[in-house]
Amino acid sequence: MVGKIKVLLSKLGLDVHNRGLITVARQLRNAGMEVIYIGNALPKEIISAAIQEYVDVVGVSSLGGAHITLGTPLIEQAKREGVKDKVVFLMGGVFPPEDNVILKEIGFDEVFTPGATRDEIVSSIKKLVSSKKRS
Amino acid sequence: MKKTTKDILHEKLSSRKRMPLYNPEALQTLRQRFEHWMNSTVREKDREHWMKTPRTVLGSDIPREMLYTPLSNPDLDYQEDLGNSGQEPFARGIHANMYRGREFTMRQLTGFGSPEDTNERIKFMLDHGATGLNVLFDIPTIQMYDSDDPLSAGQVGMSGVCVDSIEDMALIFKDIPLDKVTVSIVTHYPSNTAILFPMFLVLAEERGIPWDKLQGSVQNDITLEELIRSGPEYMPPRDCFRIQCDNIEFIRRNVPQWNFITLNGYNLREFGTSGVTEIAVAVANGIETMEEMVRRGHNADSIANRLAFFWSPASDFFEEVARIRGVRRLWYKIMKYRFNAKDPRAMWMRCHVQTSGVSLIQQEPLNNIIRSAYHALAAIFGGVQSLHVDSFDEAYSVPTEEAALLSLRTQQIIQEEIGVTDVVDPLGGSFYVEALTNDIEQRILDEVDEIERAGGYVAAIENGELHKKIATYFSNQQREIEDGEIKVVAYNIYKSDIEPPPINVFRYPEGVEERQKARIGKLRLDRDNGKVSRALTGLKEACGKRKNIFPYTIECARARCTEGELFKVFKEVFGLWKPPALW
Secondary structure, three states, rough: OOOOOEEEEEEEEOOOOOOHHHHHHHHHHHOOOEEEEEEEOOOOHHHHEEEEEEOEEEEEEEEEOOHHHHHHHHHHHHHHHOOOOOOOEEEHHHHOHHHHHHHHHHHEEEEEEEOOHHHHHEEEEEEEEHHHHHH | OOHHHHHHHHHHHHHOEEEEEHHHHHHHHHOOHHHHHHHHHOOOHHHHHHOEEOOOOOOOOOOOOOOOHHOOHHHHHHHHHHOOOOOOOOOOEEEEEEHHOOOOOEOOOOEEOOOOHHHHHHHHHHOOOOOOOOEEEOHHHHHHOOOOOHHOOOOOOOOOOOOHHHHHHHHHOOOOOOOOOOOOHHHHHHHHHHHHHHHHHHHHHHHOOHHOOEEEOOOOOOOHHHHOOOOOOOHHHHHHHHHHHHHHHHHHHHHEEEEEEEEHHHHHHHOOHHHHHHHHHHHHHHHHHHHHHHOOOHHHHHHHHHEEEOOOOOOOHHHHHHHHHHHHHHHHHHHHHHHHOOHHHHHOOOOOEEEEOOOOOOOOOOOOOOOOOOOHHHHHHHOOEEEEOOOEEEEEOOOOOHHHHHHHHHHHHHOOOOOOOOOOOOOOHHHHHHHHHHHHHHHHHHHHHHHHHOOOHHHHHHHHHHHHHHHHHHHHHHHHOOOOOOOOOOOOEEEOOOOOOOOOOOOOOOOOHHHHHHHHHHHHHHHHHHHHHHHHHHHHHHHOOOOHHHHHHHHHHOOOOOOHHHHHHHHHHHHHOOOOOOO
């Protein structure tokens, strides 16, 4: 059993599309999680906010094509700061199917594309958080 | 309190003499027979559920009768409510001959990678029969950061084409005769319109093309900048609205054939709102813009005859047809009775539409071709002027060349093969469509009234009321789709275990960011930096002194200033605004 899960959400870079992430923020809050939504930010700012806030989960959203070019430095920064293994990293957005695989290879714990439901997202977060806590 | 548009229309229209089409005696008989039919022929279950509300993606939840008859609209006055096409109140179309006289413009959105990549795709579309251009910028350009800004890293040339200076604009339009094609330049925001459109104008000037020969449009709409997008930095709404109006003023005087604002419903709808709210917000902005331009001393006709609108036809087919007809009639009334327009053109609701992108899904992507074709057909039945059809692969990325061509072909099939453009307003007179048109027009006016009573459009942005309304709508929609209340084939009903064949998905060209950074670096060395700094100082003064800023941004384009340099000036003078939290 895990306590109240703390999630940091951010739009990656300058991406203008925030409907999906706002919807997810509301869904996670309704599911009893503590949500910190920091708006648009770059990888370094996201990781430093994650460390400051002691979050369990970092969820980033990219619908503008920059999921790999900004997703990669995000995970690298997390590794440099030593939080990659403590925090769950999620990516949501619009990307070609084969990029889901690439994103997981980069180090994202889970990837959500349009069509992902709140139940899938919530249960996946719970599972991932408890497995990271055990490891 | 100041009279609202609804008050004014009520005052001026309720006293007009009406000439109902239906004979009262015939209606009386009809009513009796209808009641008899209802009790004898209609099943009890259907009587109980006579009104049904279609649940659709981005729908307005307007209840519908099972069958529409003259009784649904007994007071119909043909001349007053519909008129012939090209005639007041323009419900049936702005031109008498509509598509017989002028085909809808096939204007597919284009933009990705470097300016050279986009130039190549534009030529490909023109070679295959596109009749207008529609250029989309990458996210750093939309957000007004240069390609070498640290904030742009990893995003240059993505979901649009990168533009830092006039040099890039020149490459996008290489070999394209600017005085021969109409160009929609999708400068989403007022602030980036003030930066990017001058680059286009100075390009024309340097090619020896006078500005009065240029035809096309910019978006220049505060809605997208302040209400919809996400961004690290926002300018205050009042300053943004001032820039919107500065742009209008300059373009009206100097580029006479150019549509200086595209009142944008599309992006708001796609962000997540009903078809009614989409239109109400754009109309509210239109009204506030007209008021400001009149306050600045412009003649209402001279401004209104260049206003254009941009809509998103989504899934509820008849709602889409009815609302385009309904807003055309409403806009006519507003212009005629509120702004006392005299020129018929100033009463026209002219529009471009793009089929709904958010309605397209990743599961079985080929189904999206069908969805977009229906959206497009509804728009044509509504009588729109210009059309973009979304591509089936857009739930994954920007369209491939193959998918973009298929979208153009969809338009060409509607235009050439199925005969729907031969008769004007083919659904006009349908008991159903006319009743729905009336209903939607009323609902739009009611929502405009709400905004006006709350202090007007800019105030409704500042106080966060509209932001909240929209976020509530899209959160509810998401829940209803996930719960299956709103049906989406192959997503929440008729799901299939069979893996559909893979589709080709667009990949961005490599190396765009490096090349663009090198180009902007070279520009900063080669240009006359004294001239650049004089131009930027001039702009800063104009912003502070409330002079029209546009002549100064033109000077900046001439001096080869970059977009980011101008945005920095705006931020210094206007400061930043914190939009309301949406969640």
